[in-house]
Amino acid sequence: MSRSPRPELIDADRRRLLGGAAGALLLSVLPVGARAAAPTVVAVRMWPADAYTRVTLESDAPLTFKQFLLKNPDRLVVDLEGVELNSELQSLAGKLTADDPYIQQLRAGRFKPGVVRVVIDLKTEIKPQVFTLPPVGEYRNRLVIDLYPAVQNDPLLAFLDEQQTSASAPAVAAAPTPTPASGKPQVVERSDLKVDRLVTVVLDPGHGGEDPGAVGPGGNREKTVVLQIANRLKALLEKEPNIRVVMTRDGDYFVPLGTRVRKARAAKADLFVSLHADAFTRPDANGSSVFALSERGATSTAAKWLAQTQNDADLIGGVKIDTKDIHLARTLMDLTQTATINDSLKLGKVMLGELGNINRLHKAQVEQAGFAVLKAPDIPSVLVETAFISNPSEERKLISDDYQQQMANALHQGIKRYFAANPPAPRTKVARG
Ligand SMILES: [Zn+2]
Structure with missing residues (x-):
C-alpha cells in the first residue's frame, strides 16, 4: 500500500492533460463535422x-x-x-x-x-x-x-460459491463466544487449555494481478515481494505439527478484499495475517509497522489515509460488485469486534517485538485504522507492513533472500508466541458459520 498523496493520480492527471492537449491538436486538423x-x-x-x-x-x-x-x-x-x-x-x-x-x-x-x-x-x-x-x-x-x-475445483472457493447461492443472509449470525479480554477472573487458566486441534493461520499476501500495490524506485512491486515472504512463512508454519496454513492468493492474481475475509472465515481461521510493503513520497521513510482494525477512527492521520488507499485496492484490481457482497461487508462491519480487536492488538504487539529484532520499527505501537481486510468479526487479524518499498535500501532488502527469510522467521516466531500465550478455544465451543 502507499502513504503518498497518490502520485499515481498525479500521473493520471498529467496523462489526461497531455491526452487533452493531443486531442485538441487532433481535432483541429479534422474536417468540420468529423465525429469524436x-x-x-x-x-x-x-x-x-x-x-x-x-x-x-x-x-x-x-x-x-x-x-x-x-x-x-x-x-x-x-x-x-x-x-x-x-x-x-x-x-x-x-x-x-x-x-x-x-x-x-x-x-x-x-x-x-x-x-x-x-x-x-x-x-x-x-x-x-x-x-x-x-x-x-x-x-x-x-x-x-x-x-x-463452471465447476469450482478449489474446495474453499466451492464452499464460498455455495454460501453465496444458498443463502441471502451471510453466515455471520453464529458469532463465536468472544474471549473475555478482561473482567471476571476465569476458573481455568488460559495456559491450561489444551489445544488438541489443528489451528488455521490464513496468510494474505496483499494486492496481486492488476493491482501491483506500491512500486519501489527500482521497479519492484509490493504484490511480488509480499507473496514471496508469505510463501516462506507458509513453509515455516507448515513444519509445526498443529498449524495449517491457508493463503488468500497463491499466485499473481487479484482477490477482492471481501473475498479475502470470506476465505478466512470459510477456512475457520484462528488468525489472519495480511502482508504488505509500505510506501511514502519521501524516500527516507523506513521501518516495519503492524496494524489492527480500529472500531472508530484511526490512531493517526497517516493510518487513516493508509486504510483508505488499501481499501481502494478493490477499485484498482477491479471487482464486479455483488449485492450479496455488499450486504456481507456491511454485516461484518456492524458486528461488535471489541474482543477480536483486543486479541489482534495482542498479536500485533508480539509481532512488533519480533520485527524489532530484524528491522527498525516505523512506529513503536500497533497502529489502528479501518482496513476492510481486517474486518472479520471473529478472527484476530493484523496487517504487517514489512518495510518501505519506496525506500531504496529497504526495497533492496525486500527483494533479498536474506531479509525475506528473516521477516518470515520473525512472523513465524510472533505467531508461535501468540498461540503459546493465547491458545485458541477448543473448536467444540465455537460454532462458526
Ligand atoms: Zn499494500
Whole structure:
C-alpha cells in the first residue's frame, strides 16, 4: 500500500492533460463535422491463475461490448463496438501462456465495420464475468473479462460459491463466544487449555494481478515481494505439527478484499495475517509497522489515509460488485469486534517485538485504522507492513533472500508466541458459520 498523496493520480492527471492537449491538436486538423474519436484499446493484459483467468483491455474511453458463450467447442465471444482493430488488440493472441488453466487460444479480429470480435477458445466450461471499470490510479478505462470455472475445483472457493447461492443472509449470525479480554477472573487458566486441534493461520499476501500495490524506485512491486515472504512463512508454519496454513492468493492474481475475509472465515481461521510493503513520497521513510482494525477512527492521520488507499485496492484490481457482497461487508462491519480487536492488538504487539529484532520499527505501537481486510468479526487479524518499498535500501532488502527469510522467521516466531500465550478455544465451543 502507499502513504503518498497518490502520485499515481498525479500521473493520471498529467496523462489526461497531455491526452487533452493531443486531442485538441487532433481535432483541429479534422474536417468540420468529423465525429469524436472512437475508443482506442491502449493495452491488453492477461492474468492466468488457478482461481480464474483475467483478460484486461485498457482503452482511452469506455468500451461498449456484447458477450455470448458458444458450445462445441466451448468458447466465449466478446464483441467490441465502435473500436478499430489495432496492434494492441492483435497482440492479445501472443499474451497467452500454454499453462493457462482456462484458455486454449484467443484472437481479436475485425468482425464487421466498427466491430472487433474477441474469440476465446476454452479448455473447460467457464462462467464468465465481463464488466467495465472507470479510470483509477494509473489505469484508464478497462474492460475486464474474468473466466471462472463452471465447476469450482478449489474446495474453499466451492464452499464460498455455495454460501453465496444458498443463502441471502451471510453466515455471520453464529458469532463465536468472544474471549473475555478482561473482567471476571476465569476458573481455568488460559495456559491450561489444551489445544488438541489443528489451528488455521490464513496468510494474505496483499494486492496481486492488476493491482501491483506500491512500486519501489527500482521497479519492484509490493504484490511480488509480499507473496514471496508469505510463501516462506507458509513453509515455516507448515513444519509445526498443529498449524495449517491457508493463503488468500497463491499466485499473481487479484482477490477482492471481501473475498479475502470470506476465505478466512470459510477456512475457520484462528488468525489472519495480511502482508504488505509500505510506501511514502519521501524516500527516507523506513521501518516495519503492524496494524489492527480500529472500531472508530484511526490512531493517526497517516493510518487513516493508509486504510483508505488499501481499501481502494478493490477499485484498482477491479471487482464486479455483488449485492450479496455488499450486504456481507456491511454485516461484518456492524458486528461488535471489541474482543477480536483486543486479541489482534495482542498479536500485533508480539509481532512488533519480533520485527524489532530484524528491522527498525516505523512506529513503536500497533497502529489502528479501518482496513476492510481486517474486518472479520471473529478472527484476530493484523496487517504487517514489512518495510518501505519506496525506500531504496529497504526495497533492496525486500527483494533479498536474506531479509525475506528473516521477516518470515520473525512472523513465524510472533505467531508461535501468540498461540503459546493465547491458545485458541477448543473448536467444540465455537460454532462458526
Ligand atoms: Zn499494500
